[in-house]
Amino acid sequence: xxxxxxxxxxxxxxxxAATVSRAxxxxxxxxxxxxxxxxxxxxxxxxxxxxxASSLRxxxxxxIAVIVPEVxxxxxALAIKAIEEVARAxxxxxxxxQTHESGEIESSFMTSLxxxxxxxxxxxxxxxxxxxxxxxxxxxKIPMVFFDRDHDDIEGVKITTDDYExxxxxxxxxxxxxxxxxGYLAALETLTTGKKxxxxxxxxxxxNNLESMPALIEGxxxxxxxxxxxxxxxxxxxxxxxIVSSIEELALPCYYACKELNLNIPKDLKLITYSNLxxxxxxxxxxxxxxxxxxxxxxxxxxxxxxMFSKRWYDPNITISLKSSIIKRESSRS
Amino acid sequence: xxxxxxxxxxxxxxxxAATVSRAxxxxxxxxxxxxxxxxxxxxxxxxxxxxxASSLRxxxxxxIAVIVPEVxxxxxALAIKAIEEVARAxxxxxxxxQTHESGEIESSFMTSLxxxxxxxxxxxxxxxxxxxxxxxxxxxKIPMVFFDRDHDDIEGVKITTDDYExxxxxxxxxxxxxxxxxGYLAALETLTTGKKxxxxxxxxxxxNNLESMPALIEGxxxxxxxxxxxxxxxxxxxxxxxIVSSIEELALPCYYACKELNLNIPKDLKLITYSNLxxxxxxxxxxxxxxxxxxxxxxxxxxxxxxMFSKRWYDPNITISLKSSIIKRESSRS
Numbered sequence: 001x002x003x004x005x006x007x008x009x010x011x012x013x014x015x016x017a018a019t020v021s022r023a024x025x026x027x028x029x030x031x032x033x034x035x036x037x038x039x040x041x042x043x044x045x046x047x048x049x050x051x052x053a054s055s056l057r058x059x060x061x062x063x064i065a066v067i068v069p070e071v072x073x074x075x076x077a078l079a080i081k082a083i084e085e086v087a088r089a090x091x092x093x094x095x096x097x098q099t100h101e102s103g104e105i106e107s108s109f110m111t112s113l114x115x116x117x118x119x120x121x122x123x124x125x126x127x128x129x130x131x132x133x134x135x136x137x138x139x140x141k142i143p144m145v146f147f148d149r150d151h152d153d154i155e156g157v158k159i160t161t162d163d164y165e166x167x168x169x170x171x172x173x174x175x176x177x178x179x180x181x182x183g184y185l186a187a188l189e190t191l192t193t194g195k196k197x198x199x200x201x202x203x204x205x206x207x208n209n210l211e212s213m214p215a216l217i218e219g220x221x222x223x224x225x226x227x228x229x230x231x232x233x234x235x236x237x238x239x240x241x242x243i244v245s246s247i248e249e250l251a252l253p254c255y256y257a258c259k260e261l262n263l264n265i266p267k268d269l270k271l272i273t274y275s276n277l278x279x280x281x282x283x284x285x286x287x288x289x290x291x292x293x294x295x296x297x298x299x300x301x302x303x304x305x306x307x308m309f310s311k312r313w314y315d316p317n318i319t320i321s322l323k324s325s326i327i328k329r330e331s332s333r334s
Numbered sequence: 335x336x337x338x339x340x341x342x343x344x345x346x347x348x349x350x351a352a353t354v355s356r357a358x359x360x361x362x363x364x365x366x367x368x369x370x371x372x373x374x375x376x377x378x379x380x381x382x383x384x385x386x387a388s389s390l391r392x393x394x395x396x397x398i399a400v401i402v403p404e405v406x407x408x409x410x411a412l413a414i415k416a417i418e419e420v421a422r423a424x425x426x427x428x429x430x431x432q433t434h435e436s437g438e439i440e441s442s443f444m445t446s447l448x449x450x451x452x453x454x455x456x457x458x459x460x461x462x463x464x465x466x467x468x469x470x471x472x473x474x475k476i477p478m479v480f481f482d483r484d485h486d487d488i489e490g491v492k493i494t495t496d497d498y499e500x501x502x503x504x505x506x507x508x509x510x511x512x513x514x515x516x517g518y519l520a521a522l523e524t525l526t527t528g529k530k531x532x533x534x535x536x537x538x539x540x541x542n543n544l545e546s547m548p549a550l551i552e553g554x555x556x557x558x559x560x561x562x563x564x565x566x567x568x569x570x571x572x573x574x575x576x577i578v579s580s581i582e583e584l585a586l587p588c589y590y591a592c593k594e595l596n597l598n599i600p601k602d603l604k605l606i607t608y609s610n611l612x613x614x615x616x617x618x619x620x621x622x623x624x625x626x627x628x629x630x631x632x633x634x635x636x637x638x639x640x641x642m643f644s645k646r647w648y649d650p651n652i653t654i655s656l657k658s659s660i661i662k663r664e665s666s667r668s
Contacts (some may be wrong), residue, residue, distance in 0.1 A: 032569060043545050069413075069493075070409060071405035071406065071411060071414065071430065072405065072406065072407075072411030072412075073406075073407060077404075077406030078406075080405065080432070081432075084432065088439075093431075093446060094431075095429040095430070095431075096428075096429070096430035096431075096432075097403065097429075097430075098414070098415075098418065100415075100429075105422075109427070110522075112427060224612075247341065252612075252613055252616060255613075255616050257614075278558075278586075279586055279589075279617075282586060282590075282618060283613075283616050283617060284591050284616060284617065284618030284619070285618070311434070
């Protein structure tokens with residue numbers, strides 16, 4: 001059996017290639033009966049359309065891009081799963097891109113999307129961005145939705161969580177557990193997400209007449225060694241009795257640091273972190289977490305993107321905020 | 335500034351569009367000097383080639399696909415990272431696809447790749463596959479490399495690990511730790527990977543005159559609830575004093591089961607599992623693991639794929655096996 005293309009289908013069906021092509025595109029010019037015949041033959045001969053040629057004609061790739069900092073992260077894994085479910089129901093493929101927090105990689109991906117490779121973009125931006133022009137450039141051409149993370153100087157549709165409130169409440173939880181010197185492990189400081197979390201922490205301490213000591217752990221947390229030693233230095237020097245960590249990647253190093261410094265969690269140091277870690281309960285001790293509604297964020301973002309495709313979404317600048325929940329476990333027990 | 339296309343570049347440079355197009359494709363017909371001028375102007379005006387049009391011309395997408403069961407898995411996350419590094423050095427994009435162990439989703443992805451969307455495929459196949467014809471179909475058209483997992487009835491280039499030896503050695507480790515009734519949590523039973531691990535376990539027990547009790551935990555381990563209750567039933571009914579788990583997703587439920595059954599790890603039950611879990615050390619108790627060289631597998635697979643692209647790889651049927659290492663921690667202490 002040779003290549004099955006439109007010509008081959010046409011000759012098998014005794015129709016013109018133009019008719020077959022129109023039938024495959026579900027054109028109103030073709031009768032339902034003919035369409036059914038064409039589809040049946042296409043199925044029988046396992047006809048595969050050429051995506052490049054058909055994309056050029058229709059300007060549709062039936063593909064969406066998801067750009068995230070890391071896939072090996074419980075939050076993003078759950079969000080992606082939700083996005084895939086929505087896309088599958090709409091017969092679209094999902095391409096996943098990892099930026100590893102690099103603005104350079106992000107810019108290169110985004111720029112490559114500019115010319116029709118995908119129909120839409122769901123993005124949770126990288127921390128380290130020098131020049132944000134590409135966000136503007138892409139969003140002018142392709143429907144785009146920010147999820148979880150965003151930049152406050154860029155307009156767009158944004159699905160986030162209650163970062164301020166959840167950080168405030170997590171800090172309050174440590175205050176109520178008896179902490180007097182609560183540290184904060186900052187990250188994502190270039191993003192609205194990070195700024196709001198930090199502000200929630202600061203305000204909770206202010207409202208309780210406690211001093212703050214935020215520590216910005218810079219650099220790439222994928223590099224466990226350097227990250228661990230910075231966290232250890234912070235604990236050794238500042239001697240906090242409680243820590244709110246703004247990301248999971250900074251909370252787990254606290255376990256190693258406390259072991260090395262002979263500190264007991266929660267007796268000497270109480271800990272709570274943003275995390276969707278599936279097995280927080282199995283850690284020693286079980287880790288208190290601020291759980292973001294990861295699946296719901298992915299679902300909402302993808303649903304809105306498909307509404308944008310079908311022109312059923314009219315608000316180009318809106319921020320929708322979903323609620324996180326605080327799960328108290330042994331690591332923050334009073 | 336209007337659309338920057340080849341025509342625009344040509345008019346800015348006072349060259350013909352054909353010359354600019356050839357220069358951009360690095361044609362030997364164009365002088366180095368002209369190429370340099372064209373590239374400089376393309377950079378200055380931020381010219382973006384249309385990937386569909388240029389793919390049609392060159393039949394190259396400069397993109398490779400990575401198909402894996404799950405991205406939220408430490409093994410695959412590491413392997414993907416290595417693949418991305420190789421691809422980035424070769425100026426290729428990496429598209430990541432998740433099958434969630436479904437043969438149907440896998441088949442749909444693979445079939446969509448048939449017509450030029452990507453230049454090559456790196457795949458770690460799903461467990462549940464009904465009809466394997468699509469592997470054959472894709473590999474006839476596009477360079478493809480299996481990594482970690484494979485099917486023994488499909489030929490191809492395969493980068494795996496020493497599944498038989500590592501399972502044998504892990505079982506022997508439990509025997510030496512004093513276990514007499516060693517259970518095995520099987521998965522991936524449809525794949526060569528799973529078959530070899532099971533055989534390694536069986537042979538280690540036979541060589542030590544011990545009885546075996548493998549348990550196949552069927553169904554989707556993404557569904558934690560059903561997975562946990564099956565693992566718990568196995569432990570409650572068969573009362574093993576040691577368990578070798580063939581995947582991480584079956585080992586963590588042992589922790590919950592032991593808690594519920596009031597069993598102590600490692601006193602009542604010793605545990606070792608295939609896993610690249612980054613924080614196995616932080617679990618209570620720290621988990622003994624069979625660590626696969628995840629990064630090396632990804633690196634090797636991607637490197638071979640690019641050799642296939644440039645026709646510097648001549649062996650269409652070869653299996654390269656890399657060594658895993660056993661990391662003994664508290665969960666299997668005698």
